[in-house]
Amino acid sequence: MSTLFSNGRLAEAGPVDIKVRDGRIEAISAAGTAPVQAGETVVDLGGRLVLPGLVEGHIHLDTSFYGGKWIPHRPCTNGFDVRERVAFQHENMAISEPMDVRARKQLELCIANGTTAMRSHVMVDASVGLSSLETILTVREEYRSLIDLQLVAFPQSGILTSPGTSDLLDKAIEFGADLVGGLDPGSFDRDIEGHLAAVFGVAARRGVDVDIHLHDAGLLGVFTIEQICARTRTLGLEGRVAVSHAYALGDVAPDIAKRAADELARSGVSIMTNAPGAQSFPPVALLRAAGVTVFSGSDNIRDSWWPYGDGDMLGRAMMIGYRSGFYTDEELNAAFDVVTASGARALRLEGYGLKIGAKADFIVLEAEHVAEAVVSVPRSRSVYKGGRLVAQDGNLH
Ligand SMILES: Nc1ccnc(=O)[nH]1
Numbered sequence: 393m394s395t396l397f398s399n400g401r402l403a404e405a406g407p408v409d410i411k412v413r414d415g416r417i418e419a420i421s422a423a424g425t426a427p428v429q430a431g432e433t434v435v436d437l438g439g440r441l442v443l444p445g446l447v448e449g450h451i452h453l454d455t456s457f458y459g460g461k462w463i464p465h466r467p468c469t470n471g472f473d474v475r476e477r478v479a480f481q482h483e484n485m486a487i488s489e490p491m492d493v494r495a496r497k498q499l500e501l502c503i504a505n506g507t508t509a510m511r512s513h514v515m516v517d518a519s520v521g522l523s524s525l526e527t528i529l530t531v532r533e534e535y536r537s538l539i540d541l542q543l544v545a546f547p548q549s550g551i552l553t554s555p556g557t558s559d560l561l562d563k564a565i566e567f568g569a570d571l572v573g574g575l576d577p578g579s580f581d582r583d584i585e586g587h588l589a590a591v592f593g594v595a596a597r598r599g600v601d602v603d604i605h606l607h608d609a610g611l612l613g614v615f616t617i618e619q620i621c622a623r624t625r626t627l628g629l630e631g632r633v634a635v636s637h638a639y640a641l642g643d644v645a646p647d648i649a650k651r652a653a654d655e656l657a658r659s660g661v662s663i664m665t666n667a668p669g670a671q672s673f674p675p676v677a678l679l680r681a682a683g684v685t686v687f688s689g690s691d692n693i694r695d696s697w698w699p700y701g702d703g704d705m706l707g708r709a710m711m712i713g714y715r716s717g718f719y720t721d722e723e724l725n726a727a728f729d730v731v732t733a734s735g736a737r738a739l740r741l742e743g744y745g746l747k748i749g750a751k752a753d754f755i756v757l758e759a760e761h762v763a764e765a766v767v768s769v770p771r772s773r774s775v776y777k778g779g780r781l782v783a784q785d786g787n788l789h
Contacts, residue, residue, distance in 0.1 A: 394432050395412045395432065395434070395435060395779050396409060396410075396428055396429075396432055396433070397410040397435050398423065398434055398436050398437065399438060399439055400437035400441075401437075402442055403443065408420050408442075412752040416751060416778075416779075417749065417752050419748060437756055440758055441762075443728075443746075443754060443756075443757070443762070444745055445507065445744075445751075445753035445754055445777070446505070446506045446705035446755065447508075447732060447736055448510040448511070448689050448705055450636050450687075450688070450690070450691050451512045451513075451693070452512065453495040453498055453531070454495065454514050454527070455515065455692070455695050456692065456693045456694055456695045456701075457494060457694055457695060458494065458501065459489075459694075460493075460494060463484050465696075466480050477696060478548055480696040481548075481695070491527045492531055495528055496534070496535075499538075499539065501693070502690070502703040503777075503782060504703075504775070505702070505705065505706070505773070506775045508539060508753035509539065509736070509739060509753070510540070510541050511541075511544060511689070511739055512528065512541060512544065513544045513548075513573055513605070516547060516557070516560050516561060516564045517549035517550075517554045518556045522567055525545065526567070529568045538777055538782050539777070542739060543571070544569065544570070544572070544603050545560075545573055546575070547561060547573060550575060550587075551575075552581040552586050553581050558590045558594075561573075561590070561591075562597065565594060565598040565600055570600060572591055572594040572600055573604060573605065574591040574602070574605065574606075576606060577604075578608050578613075585619070588620065592627060595629065601629075601633065602629065603635075603636055604620060604633075604635050605636050606620075606635050606639075607639055608639075608640060609639055609643050611644065611648075613638065613640020613643070614641070614648060617638065617656065618655060620633065621658075621659035621661050625659050629660075632740070633660070634661065635663055636663075636664040636689075637665065638664075638665065638674050639671050639672050641675060642671075642674050642675060646678065649674075650678060653679050653681075653682035656679070657682045661684075662684065662737070663679055663684055664688060664689060664738070667711040667714070667715040669698060674686070676716045676718075680726060686730050687734050687739070688705065688709070688712060690702075690703055690708060705731040706765060709727040709728050710766050710767060712730055713727035724762065724766045725763060725766075728762045752776060752778055753777050755773050755775050755776070756773065771785070772785050773785065
Protein backbone atom coordinates (compact mmCIF):
# COMPACT_ATOMS: atom_id res chain seq x y z
CA MET A 393 0.00 0.00 0.00
CA SER A 394 1.56 3.30 -1.00
CA THR A 395 0.67 6.96 -0.71
CA LEU A 396 2.25 9.89 -2.48
CA PHE A 397 2.33 13.08 -0.43
CA SER A 398 2.81 15.73 -3.08
CA ASN A 399 4.00 19.30 -2.79
CA GLY A 400 5.11 19.35 0.83
CA ARG A 401 7.88 21.62 2.08
CA LEU A 402 10.78 20.25 4.12
CA ALA A 403 12.62 22.63 6.43
CA GLU A 404 15.94 22.10 4.70
CA ALA A 405 15.05 20.85 1.25
CA GLY A 406 12.29 23.00 -0.27
CA PRO A 407 9.22 21.59 -2.07
CA VAL A 408 9.15 17.80 -2.22
CA ASP A 409 7.04 14.76 -2.93
CA ILE A 410 7.18 12.07 -0.26
CA LYS A 411 6.39 8.49 -1.17
CA VAL A 412 5.21 6.30 1.70
CA ARG A 413 4.88 2.53 1.52
CA ASP A 414 3.78 0.23 4.36
CA GLY A 415 4.16 3.00 6.92
CA ARG A 416 7.70 4.00 5.93
CA ILE A 417 9.17 6.74 3.78
CA GLU A 418 10.25 5.09 0.55
CA ALA A 419 11.40 8.11 -1.44
CA ILE A 420 11.73 11.88 -1.24
CA SER A 421 12.04 13.78 -4.50
CA ALA A 422 11.66 17.32 -5.83
CA ALA A 423 7.99 18.36 -5.98
CA GLY A 424 6.25 17.29 -9.16
CA THR A 425 8.83 14.69 -10.12
CA ALA A 426 7.54 11.54 -8.37
CA PRO A 427 5.72 9.18 -10.75
CA VAL A 428 2.21 8.28 -9.58
CA GLN A 429 1.64 4.56 -9.64
CA ALA A 430 -1.66 2.92 -10.52
CA GLY A 431 -3.93 2.66 -7.51
CA GLU A 432 -1.75 4.95 -5.44
CA THR A 433 -3.40 7.46 -3.12
CA VAL A 434 -2.21 11.02 -3.67
CA VAL A 435 -2.41 13.58 -0.88
CA ASP A 436 -1.71 17.19 -1.90
CA LEU A 437 0.02 18.94 0.99
CA GLY A 438 -0.52 22.31 -0.70
CA GLY A 439 2.99 23.63 -0.11
CA ARG A 440 2.66 23.41 3.67
CA LEU A 441 5.61 22.74 5.96
CA VAL A 442 6.27 19.08 6.83
CA LEU A 443 7.90 18.48 10.20
CA PRO A 444 8.87 15.22 11.91
CA GLY A 445 6.46 13.85 14.54
CA LEU A 446 6.85 15.51 17.95
CA VAL A 447 8.48 13.57 20.75
CA GLU A 448 6.81 13.75 24.15
CA GLY A 449 9.69 12.58 26.33
CA HIS A 450 8.20 12.88 29.81
CA ILE A 451 4.59 12.64 30.85
CA HIS A 452 2.58 11.02 33.66
CA LEU A 453 -0.37 9.26 32.02
CA ASP A 454 -1.50 7.71 35.31
CA THR A 455 -1.83 10.80 37.47
CA SER A 456 -3.34 13.50 35.25
CA PHE A 457 -6.95 14.50 35.75
CA TYR A 458 -7.13 16.30 32.40
CA GLY A 459 -10.59 15.93 30.89
CA GLY A 460 -12.21 15.22 34.24
CA LYS A 461 -13.46 17.67 36.80
CA TRP A 462 -11.24 20.58 37.73
CA ILE A 463 -9.32 19.99 40.94
CA PRO A 464 -7.84 23.22 42.30
CA HIS A 465 -4.10 23.30 42.92
CA ARG A 466 -2.88 23.05 46.51
CA PRO A 467 0.47 24.68 47.23
CA CYS A 468 2.95 22.96 49.52
CA THR A 469 2.74 24.21 53.10
CA ASN A 470 6.43 24.97 53.54
CA GLY A 471 8.17 25.32 50.17
CA PHE A 472 8.41 22.73 47.36
CA ASP A 473 8.28 19.29 48.94
CA VAL A 474 8.07 16.15 46.80
CA ARG A 475 6.68 14.03 49.67
CA GLU A 476 3.81 16.47 50.19
CA ARG A 477 3.08 16.68 46.46
CA VAL A 478 2.90 12.88 46.30
CA ALA A 479 0.43 12.88 49.24
CA PHE A 480 -1.77 15.40 47.37
CA GLN A 481 -1.51 13.22 44.29
CA HIS A 482 -2.86 10.19 46.20
CA GLU A 483 -5.77 12.23 47.57
CA ASN A 484 -6.66 13.59 44.15
CA MET A 485 -6.43 10.23 42.39
CA ALA A 486 -9.00 8.87 44.85
CA ILE A 487 -11.61 11.42 43.69
CA SER A 488 -10.75 11.38 39.96
CA GLU A 489 -12.23 9.40 37.10
CA PRO A 490 -10.86 5.88 36.51
CA MET A 491 -7.23 5.88 35.42
CA ASP A 492 -7.83 4.33 32.00
CA VAL A 493 -10.38 7.03 31.11
CA ARG A 494 -7.95 9.79 32.13
CA ALA A 495 -5.01 8.19 30.34
CA ARG A 496 -6.98 7.89 27.09
CA LYS A 497 -7.99 11.55 27.19
CA GLN A 498 -4.43 12.63 27.77
CA LEU A 499 -3.09 10.40 25.00
CA GLU A 500 -5.67 11.72 22.55
CA LEU A 501 -4.78 15.30 23.43
CA CYS A 502 -1.10 14.64 22.75
CA ILE A 503 -1.69 12.71 19.52
CA ALA A 504 -4.03 15.43 18.23
CA ASN A 505 -1.24 17.95 18.77
CA GLY A 506 1.25 15.93 16.74
CA THR A 507 3.06 13.69 19.20
CA THR A 508 3.95 10.41 17.51
CA ALA A 509 6.27 8.98 20.18
CA MET A 510 6.10 9.29 23.94
CA ARG A 511 7.74 8.24 27.18
CA SER A 512 5.44 8.04 30.21
CA HIS A 513 6.43 7.43 33.80
CA VAL A 514 4.00 5.16 35.65
CA MET A 515 3.90 4.90 39.42
CA VAL A 516 5.20 1.63 40.81
CA ASP A 517 5.44 1.53 44.58
CA ALA A 518 4.22 -0.25 47.69
CA SER A 519 0.92 1.65 47.66
CA VAL A 520 -0.22 0.87 44.10
CA GLY A 521 1.99 -2.11 43.28
CA LEU A 522 1.79 -2.89 39.57
CA SER A 523 -1.88 -1.89 39.21
CA SER A 524 -1.24 1.48 37.51
CA LEU A 525 1.19 -0.17 35.12
CA GLU A 526 -1.37 -2.84 34.29
CA THR A 527 -3.92 -0.15 33.37
CA ILE A 528 -1.51 1.91 31.27
CA LEU A 529 -0.22 -1.21 29.47
CA THR A 530 -3.81 -1.99 28.44
CA VAL A 531 -4.34 1.56 27.18
CA ARG A 532 -1.01 1.44 25.32
CA GLU A 533 -2.25 -1.60 23.42
CA GLU A 534 -5.40 0.27 22.33
CA TYR A 535 -3.38 3.17 20.92
CA ARG A 536 -0.60 1.10 19.37
CA SER A 537 -1.34 2.24 15.82
CA LEU A 538 -1.48 5.92 16.82
CA ILE A 539 1.56 6.39 19.03
CA ASP A 540 4.78 4.64 20.09
CA LEU A 541 4.75 4.61 23.88
CA GLN A 542 7.59 3.73 26.27
CA LEU A 543 6.77 3.17 29.92
CA VAL A 544 9.07 3.84 32.86
CA ALA A 545 8.54 1.95 36.13
CA PHE A 546 8.61 5.00 38.39
CA PRO A 547 9.14 4.70 42.16
CA GLN A 548 7.10 7.80 43.08
CA SER A 549 7.31 6.94 46.80
CA GLY A 550 11.02 6.23 46.86
CA ILE A 551 12.72 2.84 46.86
CA LEU A 552 14.45 2.33 50.18
CA THR A 553 11.77 4.19 52.15
CA SER A 554 8.96 2.27 50.45
CA PRO A 555 9.69 -1.36 51.35
CA GLY A 556 9.22 -3.86 48.55
CA THR A 557 9.66 -1.28 45.77
CA SER A 558 13.02 -2.62 44.63
CA ASP A 559 11.44 -6.01 43.83
CA LEU A 560 8.38 -4.32 42.33
CA LEU A 561 10.57 -2.37 39.89
CA ASP A 562 12.13 -5.61 38.76
CA LYS A 563 8.72 -7.24 38.37
CA ALA A 564 7.44 -4.18 36.49
CA ILE A 565 10.00 -4.80 33.76
CA GLU A 566 8.96 -8.43 33.49
CA PHE A 567 5.36 -7.21 33.36
CA GLY A 568 5.97 -4.91 30.37
CA ALA A 569 7.61 -1.65 31.49
CA ASP A 570 10.46 -0.60 29.19
CA LEU A 571 12.66 1.40 31.56
CA VAL A 572 13.42 1.73 35.22
CA GLY A 573 13.08 5.07 36.99
CA GLY A 574 14.24 6.71 40.20
CA LEU A 575 13.36 9.66 42.42
CA ASP A 576 15.56 12.10 44.30
CA PRO A 577 18.00 9.56 45.75
CA GLY A 578 19.36 12.12 48.22
CA SER A 579 16.37 14.00 49.59
CA PHE A 580 13.74 11.29 49.28
CA ASP A 581 15.52 8.07 50.23
CA ARG A 582 18.39 9.92 51.92
CA ASP A 583 20.79 7.33 50.51
CA ILE A 584 22.13 8.23 47.09
CA GLU A 585 24.24 5.11 46.60
CA GLY A 586 21.60 2.74 47.97
CA HIS A 587 18.93 4.21 45.71
CA LEU A 588 21.12 4.22 42.61
CA ALA A 589 22.34 0.67 43.32
CA ALA A 590 18.70 -0.47 43.23
CA VAL A 591 17.88 1.44 40.02
CA PHE A 592 21.02 0.44 38.14
CA GLY A 593 20.71 -3.10 39.52
CA VAL A 594 17.38 -3.48 37.71
CA ALA A 595 18.85 -1.88 34.57
CA ALA A 596 21.81 -4.28 34.55
CA ARG A 597 19.75 -7.39 35.35
CA ARG A 598 16.97 -6.63 32.92
CA GLY A 599 18.94 -4.83 30.19
CA VAL A 600 16.72 -1.74 30.26
CA ASP A 601 17.37 1.99 30.03
CA VAL A 602 17.14 4.38 32.98
CA ASP A 603 15.26 7.68 33.49
CA ILE A 604 15.57 9.25 36.96
CA HIS A 605 13.49 12.12 38.37
CA LEU A 606 15.83 14.57 40.08
CA HIS A 607 14.27 17.65 41.65
CA ASP A 608 17.08 17.98 44.21
CA ALA A 609 18.51 21.48 44.12
CA GLY A 610 22.01 22.94 44.04
CA LEU A 611 25.08 20.94 44.86
CA LEU A 612 23.09 17.95 46.16
CA GLY A 613 21.55 17.65 42.70
CA VAL A 614 24.86 18.15 40.92
CA PHE A 615 26.55 15.55 43.15
CA THR A 616 23.74 13.09 42.37
CA ILE A 617 24.20 13.74 38.65
CA GLU A 618 27.90 12.96 39.00
CA GLN A 619 27.08 9.68 40.74
CA ILE A 620 24.55 8.79 38.02
CA CYS A 621 27.18 9.51 35.37
CA ALA A 622 29.75 7.34 37.16
CA ARG A 623 27.38 4.37 37.38
CA THR A 624 26.36 4.84 33.75
CA ARG A 625 29.96 4.60 32.60
CA THR A 626 30.77 1.66 34.89
CA LEU A 627 27.91 -0.34 33.39
CA GLY A 628 28.59 0.83 29.82
CA LEU A 629 25.12 2.39 29.62
CA GLU A 630 26.19 5.50 27.71
CA GLY A 631 23.29 6.80 25.60
CA ARG A 632 20.75 4.86 27.66
CA VAL A 633 20.34 6.98 30.79
CA ALA A 634 18.36 10.18 31.35
CA VAL A 635 17.98 12.59 34.24
CA SER A 636 14.60 14.28 34.23
CA HIS A 637 14.12 17.81 35.59
CA ALA A 638 17.67 18.28 36.92
CA TYR A 639 16.64 21.63 38.42
CA ALA A 640 20.05 21.77 40.12
CA LEU A 641 21.81 22.56 36.84
CA GLY A 642 19.96 25.86 36.81
CA ASP A 643 20.84 26.70 40.43
CA VAL A 644 24.59 26.48 40.36
CA ALA A 645 27.25 28.85 39.02
CA PRO A 646 27.96 28.50 35.29
CA ASP A 647 31.40 26.93 35.85
CA ILE A 648 29.86 24.17 37.96
CA ALA A 649 27.06 23.66 35.43
CA LYS A 650 29.68 23.49 32.66
CA ARG A 651 31.68 20.83 34.49
CA ALA A 652 28.50 18.80 35.06
CA ALA A 653 27.61 19.24 31.37
CA ASP A 654 30.99 17.85 30.30
CA GLU A 655 30.47 14.90 32.63
CA LEU A 656 26.97 14.28 31.24
CA ALA A 657 28.25 14.46 27.65
CA ARG A 658 31.13 12.08 28.31
CA SER A 659 28.75 9.65 30.05
CA GLY A 660 26.04 9.83 27.39
CA VAL A 661 23.43 10.88 29.98
CA SER A 662 20.64 13.05 28.60
CA ILE A 663 18.66 15.75 30.38
CA MET A 664 14.90 16.28 30.23
CA THR A 665 13.39 19.65 30.99
CA ASN A 666 9.87 20.99 30.50
CA ALA A 667 10.86 24.60 31.23
CA PRO A 668 8.97 24.34 34.52
CA GLY A 669 7.14 27.45 35.75
CA ALA A 670 8.95 29.18 38.58
CA GLN A 671 11.54 26.43 39.16
CA SER A 672 15.11 26.94 38.15
CA PHE A 673 15.81 24.74 35.14
CA PRO A 674 18.79 23.41 33.21
CA PRO A 675 20.73 25.81 30.95
CA VAL A 676 19.67 24.33 27.61
CA ALA A 677 22.19 26.18 25.41
CA LEU A 678 25.13 25.44 27.70
CA LEU A 679 24.23 21.74 27.84
CA ARG A 680 23.75 21.46 24.09
CA ALA A 681 27.04 23.25 23.43
CA ALA A 682 28.77 20.68 25.66
CA GLY A 683 27.23 17.87 23.60
CA VAL A 684 24.48 16.84 26.02
CA THR A 685 21.21 15.54 24.56
CA VAL A 686 18.46 17.76 25.96
CA PHE A 687 14.90 16.56 25.44
CA SER A 688 11.52 17.63 26.72
CA GLY A 689 8.02 16.66 27.76
CA SER A 690 4.79 18.04 29.15
CA ASP A 691 5.47 16.34 32.50
CA ASN A 692 2.23 17.05 34.33
CA ILE A 693 -0.94 17.97 32.52
CA ARG A 694 -3.65 19.18 34.91
CA ASP A 695 -2.59 17.18 37.91
CA SER A 696 -1.65 17.57 41.54
CA TRP A 697 1.68 19.15 40.68
CA TRP A 698 0.37 22.04 38.62
CA PRO A 699 -2.69 23.06 36.60
CA TYR A 700 -0.81 23.75 33.35
CA GLY A 701 -0.16 21.65 30.27
CA ASP A 702 -1.86 21.22 26.91
CA GLY A 703 0.00 18.25 25.43
CA ASP A 704 1.49 20.35 22.65
CA MET A 705 5.20 19.75 22.21
CA LEU A 706 5.49 22.56 19.66
CA GLY A 707 4.14 24.92 22.31
CA ARG A 708 6.62 23.33 24.71
CA ALA A 709 9.45 24.19 22.30
CA MET A 710 8.21 27.78 22.42
CA MET A 711 8.26 27.73 26.23
CA ILE A 712 11.77 26.29 26.28
CA GLY A 713 12.91 28.96 23.86
CA TYR A 714 11.09 31.70 25.77
CA ARG A 715 12.54 30.77 29.17
CA SER A 716 15.99 30.21 27.66
CA GLY A 717 16.05 33.61 25.97
CA PHE A 718 16.31 32.05 22.52
CA TYR A 719 15.78 34.71 19.85
CA THR A 720 17.88 33.93 16.78
CA ASP A 721 16.73 31.48 14.11
CA GLU A 722 19.51 29.14 15.17
CA GLU A 723 18.28 29.23 18.77
CA LEU A 724 14.65 28.71 17.73
CA ASN A 725 15.75 25.74 15.64
CA ALA A 726 17.55 24.41 18.72
CA ALA A 727 14.31 24.63 20.74
CA PHE A 728 12.60 22.64 17.99
CA ASP A 729 15.40 20.09 17.96
CA VAL A 730 14.78 19.48 21.68
CA VAL A 731 11.20 18.30 20.98
CA THR A 732 12.09 16.30 17.87
CA ALA A 733 15.53 14.86 16.94
CA SER A 734 17.06 15.15 20.43
CA GLY A 735 13.95 13.57 21.92
CA ALA A 736 14.27 10.72 19.44
CA ARG A 737 17.94 10.26 20.41
CA ALA A 738 17.18 10.26 24.15
CA LEU A 739 14.34 7.76 23.67
CA ARG A 740 16.44 5.76 21.18
CA LEU A 741 13.53 5.71 18.74
CA GLU A 742 13.90 3.41 15.79
CA GLY A 743 13.18 4.89 12.34
CA TYR A 744 12.74 8.51 13.39
CA GLY A 745 12.99 11.51 11.07
CA LEU A 746 12.06 12.69 7.62
CA LYS A 747 14.36 10.42 5.69
CA ILE A 748 14.20 7.39 3.49
CA GLY A 749 13.48 4.22 5.46
CA ALA A 750 12.12 6.10 8.46
CA LYS A 751 8.60 5.71 9.82
CA ALA A 752 6.22 8.07 8.04
CA ASP A 753 5.40 9.97 11.24
CA PHE A 754 5.03 13.67 10.49
CA ILE A 755 2.96 16.78 10.98
CA VAL A 756 1.94 19.29 8.36
CA LEU A 757 1.23 22.93 9.17
CA GLU A 758 1.26 26.47 7.86
CA ALA A 759 4.57 28.22 8.65
CA GLU A 760 7.40 29.68 6.65
CA HIS A 761 10.00 27.62 8.46
CA VAL A 762 10.83 25.95 11.79
CA ALA A 763 11.70 29.22 13.52
CA GLU A 764 8.32 30.69 12.67
CA ALA A 765 6.53 27.48 13.70
CA VAL A 766 8.18 27.65 17.14
CA VAL A 767 7.13 31.25 17.84
CA SER A 768 3.68 31.10 16.24
CA VAL A 769 2.68 27.56 17.33
CA PRO A 770 0.02 27.11 14.61
CA ARG A 771 -3.03 25.30 16.02
CA SER A 772 -4.07 23.98 12.63
CA ARG A 773 -2.13 20.79 11.88
CA SER A 774 -2.45 17.45 10.15
CA VAL A 775 -0.83 14.57 11.98
CA TYR A 776 0.31 11.43 10.14
CA LYS A 777 1.40 8.20 11.85
CA GLY A 778 2.87 5.58 9.54
CA GLY A 779 1.56 7.62 6.63
CA ARG A 780 -2.02 7.50 7.91
CA LEU A 781 -3.90 10.68 8.90
CA VAL A 782 -4.57 10.30 12.63
CA ALA A 783 -5.53 13.85 13.62
CA GLN A 784 -6.61 17.07 12.02
CA ASP A 785 -6.82 20.51 13.61
CA GLY A 786 -6.78 19.19 17.15
CA ASN A 787 -9.20 16.32 16.67
CA LEU A 788 -8.46 12.64 16.25
CA HIS A 789 -9.41 11.51 12.78
N1 LIG B 1 7.35 16.63 38.24
C1 LIG B 1 6.92 15.50 38.81
C2 LIG B 1 5.71 14.95 38.48
C3 LIG B 1 5.31 13.81 39.09
N2 LIG B 1 6.09 13.23 39.98
C4 LIG B 1 7.27 13.76 40.31
O1 LIG B 1 8.01 13.23 41.16
N3 LIG B 1 7.67 14.91 39.72
